[in-house]
Amino acid sequence: MKILVTGGAGFIGSNIVDRYLADGHEVAIIDDLSTGRRSNLNPDASFHELSITDAEAVLAVFEQEMPEVVSHHAAQMDVRRSVAEPQFDAETNIIGTLSVLEAGRRVEARKFIFSSSGGAVYGDGVPLPTPEDACPEPLSHYGASKFAGEVYFRLYGRLYDVRYTILRYANVYGPRQNPHGEAGVNAIFANLMLRGERPTIFGTGDKTRDYVYVGDVVEANVLALERGDGETLNIGTGVQTTDQEVYDAVAAAVGFGEPPIYGEERAGDIRRSCVDPSRAKEVLGWEPTVDFHDGVRITVEYQRESEVG
Ligand SMILES: NC(=O)c1ccc[n+]([C@@H]2O[C@H](COP(=O)([O-])OP(=O)(O)OC[C@H]3O[C@@H](n4cnc5c(N)ncnc54)[C@H](O)[C@@H]3O)[C@@H](O)[C@H]2O)c1
Structure with missing residues (x-):
């Protein structure tokens, strides 16, 4: 069509x-x-x-x-x-x-x-x-x-x-996400770590998102x-992942050994976010299939090879 x-x-x-x-x-x-x-x-x-x-x-x-x-x-x-x-x-x-x-x-x-x-x-x-x-x-x-x-x-x-x-x-995360944007913490962390720079986590690292x-x-x-x-x-996945967990997953995929810089909490950031995908399963027959750590590895590999990396 x-x-x-x-x-x-x-x-x-x-x-x-x-x-x-x-x-x-x-x-x-x-x-x-x-x-x-x-x-x-x-x-x-x-x-x-x-x-x-x-x-x-x-x-x-x-x-x-x-x-x-x-x-x-x-x-x-x-x-x-x-x-x-x-x-x-x-x-x-x-x-x-x-x-x-x-x-x-x-x-x-x-x-x-x-x-x-x-x-x-x-x-x-x-x-x-x-x-x-x-x-x-x-x-x-x-x-x-x-x-x-x-x-x-x-x-x-x-x-x-x-x-x-x-x-x-x-x-949403994965290949082609802009690492220079305001959103897309996976891409931002990966980009910095691949350059040997320490990313900043805003707050203590306990905010959650659904990736x-x-x-x-x-x-x-x-x-x-x-x-x-x-x-x-x-x-979405229905699973909450903390900023710290994202950091650790990206660091493991990159092979980056340094800790993050912890910055000031940013005003207006939602503390916890995670959506229930059960209706999409009922209606579309859709379910998330890619494990977070696997997805992070694919994203880091893409970033490593791409010109933006
Ligand atoms: N990335 C996420 O996590 C996420 C989460 C929820 C919803 N969304 C939605 O998914 C969609 C795609 O997001 P994305 O992450 O791929 O962002 P993106 O910025 O990569 O894609 C947006 C695209 O729209 C184009 N665009 C922007 N303004 C335009 C205009 N006035 N006329 C024509 N084109 C225009 C941009 O050039 C870009 O190619 C958006 O509608 C966004 O709101 C994204």
Whole structure:
């Protein structure tokens, strides 16, 4: 089938593009290369360099490509930038999402897959692992804008009978994650350790996150092509991993013997985060398969070999 992937030059989007192409689908990409990389672009996909905030240009691409499925992964995903520049965040994540939804509706795309964030929409004070029906109380503009995106998908489902699956990813890690970004502690630690530099852990190392390997996230995106209509599904492991455990796992994979620098706790960081993936198992038949230590080893090897490493 013909699939249009927004954000297909990014970390997660490009891994999804590669898999869709390998499975025999036709793929078109929209990306403005703001955080994505040209080197991530699969040459077998058609590429349109533009911003999803340009509604007219987005519609023109949709009319040219006529996608059956729209995988919406383009986003401003820097939490700190979202707090510092809330309008910029909302322009990309809310107005941009609306451009994509409108264009998809106009060309009568069969289905949308939307990448939301389990780490950012729930906030603190929810049960752990967090089920999908926990009340979202985002703690950042990024969490609010991703949740707003979800609300529009559900609205389009009600108003126009648009089919969609919302995937709320936990903390995704793996090859192609940007080690110079604000998120992605595996990639950041690996990059520094490979250069012989000591990474900083903010706080004492006991904050937790739910790390899901990008290959498992890709699998959820494959399953969602045919299943999960109208559903909002957590894509994570249900396991909490501390910052210290991440440090130790990356250090072991790199062969780095030095301890971390412990810095000041960062204001606004959620203390504990972990999503319950049982509904994704019921609805999609999806389960995480890659063990954290194996995923870290693959990520470190990628980083060692890549130019960014
Ligand atoms: N990485 C995670 O742990 C995580 C967790 C939850 C949700 N997500 C979501 O998954 C999606 C992909 O994230 P990622 O980690 O691959 O980040 P990424 O920054 O690597 O990918 C985002 C892509 O979108 C593109 N983009 C940004 N603004 C754009 C615009 N205005 N127009 C067109 N393209 C634009 C970027 O160039 C980039 O290629 C995002 O929607 C993000 O919110 C990621």
